[in-house]
Amino acid sequence: MKTHYGTYGGQYVAETLMKPLADMAVAYDEAKADPAFKREFDEILRDYVGRESPLTVCRRLSAHLGGAQIVLKREDLNHTGAHKVNNTIGQALLARRMGKKRLIAETGAGMHGVATATVAALFGMPCEVYMGAIDVKRQAPNVARMEMLGAKVHAVEEGSATLKDAMNEAIRDWVTNCDDTFYVIGTVAGPAPYPEMVRDFQSVIGVEARRQCLEKFGRLPDQAIACVGGGSNAMGLFAGFIDDADVRLVGVEAGGKGLATGEHAASINGGRLGVLHGAKTMLLQTDDGNILDTYSVSAGLDYPGVGPEHCHLHDTGRAEYSVINDDEAVAAFDALCRFEGIIPALESSHALAEAIKRAPSLPKDTILLVNLSGRGDKDMENIMKWKESRRSASGSSAKSEG
Numbered sequence: 001m002k003t004h005y006g007t008y009g010g011q012y013v014a015e016t017l018m019k020p021l022a023d024m025a026v027a028y029d030e031a032k033a034d035p036a037f038k039r040e041f042d043e044i045l046r047d048y049v050g051r052e053s054p055l056t057v058c059r060r061l062s063a064h065l066g067g068a069q070i071v072l073k074r075e076d077l078n079h080t081g082a083h084k085v086n087n088t089i090g091q092a093l094l095a096r097r098m099g100k101k102r103l104i105a106e107t108g109a110g111m112h113g114v115a116t117a118t119v120a121a122l123f124g125m126p127c128e129v130y131m132g133a134i135d136v137k138r139q140a141p142n143v144a145r146m147e148m149l150g151a152k153v154h155a156v157e158e159g160s161a162t163l164k165d166a167m168n169e170a171i172r173d174w175v176t177n178c179d180d181t182f183y184v185i186g187t188v189a190g191p192a193p194y195p196e197m198v199r200d201f202q203s204v205i206g207v208e209a210r211r212q213c214l215e216k217f218g219r220l221p222d223q224a225i226a227c228v229g230g231g232s233n234a235m236g237l238f239a240g241f242i243d244d245a246d247v248r249l250v251g252v253e254a255g256g257k258g259l260a261t262g263e264h265a266a267s268i269n270g271g272r273l274g275v276l277h278g279a280k281t282m283l284l285q286t287d288d289g290n291i292l293d294t295y296s297v298s299a300g301l302d303y304p305g306v307g308p309e310h311c312h313l314h315d316t317g318r319a320e321y322s323v324i325n326d327d328e329a330v331a332a333f334d335a336l337c338r339f340e341g342i343i344p345a346l347e348s349s350h351a352l353a354e355a356i357k358r359a360p361s362l363p364k365d366t367i368l369l370v371n372l373s374g375r376g377d378k379d380m381e382n383i384m385k386w387k388e389s390r391r392s393a394s395g396s397s398a399k400s401e402g
């Protein structure tokens, strides 16, 4: 089992969870070596998720920008509309293999909760999802989806009633029920072996994209760009290209209203070293170590930390991490709608915004591969509200100027 990435990672958990984590690591190593496990995983990805997901060249958008070609890896076309289901299928298969009867998860924006509830239904397992009470209110459609799929959603009232509190409650449940319960973590975070396991399950994104690039263009992309919340869609993409030294790996964090405002979710660019969710990593915290609530126009980038492997890739320079603010992400969202007829998730719009920034100054034969981690249907209400608040803000400032 890989426990550390440089100085990051590890297993900062209660003593009672050391044995369950060790058992999980052994079971995962056995599963990885078992061709039947891989076969079943691949079969579900094909027949249920609809893989492989295509590559789409953004012809009109690239021509408009007048530089590099922007190419999308279409995780938005997966069943459930995002990449998260790749991972929940892998973990549910492992849970079943370990004889666990019950799945639990925590969720912030609700997307991981929906992905877990989906596989719980598929596998006929009971599922309970912990979600901060504030998020339950903010993300009502996802709560309805989880319940429709048969999951029980617990509204967590403790602390600030958001994701970090939901994580604490999920871990508490796991400590109590670890004999029969599997804790499904939604990103490349948490104690070992989760970061490695989740990356491996998501690596299908990068492995497919690499092969598709070679087939379509006869060469690899120049840059592989993905948004980073906890970092699972990015690690999944990067995994396909990590040994290709010429492919630049670019992670994009959510800058919210700007790093200087403190209202953001950029753990690598704006956080400090600490311990969260059982691992040592970069995270957003106060001077005395309290975890801060994150802010971004895109609710799915709300994880207050980041996967330990990203911190290490940042330190070694193998990957670079930039920041995109709300305004830039929404502009990229609009551009993809208008130029390509694709409504992207606001999370994915951060990665796209970075490509849009880079493309004009690059030669036309440069390929920027962007992971379109999800579709934007879930963001409609949010984006309409955001635009409305922008309109009224500019309206009132115009008035005060006049």
Ligand SMILES: *Cc1c(COP(=O)(O)O)cnc(C)c1O
Pocket (backbone or CB within 6 Å): 082, 083, 084, 111, 112, 186, 187, 188, 227, 228, 229, 230, 231, 232, 233, 234, 300, 301, 345, 347, 348, 373, 374, 375
């Ligand atoms: C959850 C989510 C993300 C962020 O999670 P990562 O673990 O960083 O990938 C990004 N895009 C979409 C569409 C999501 O649902």
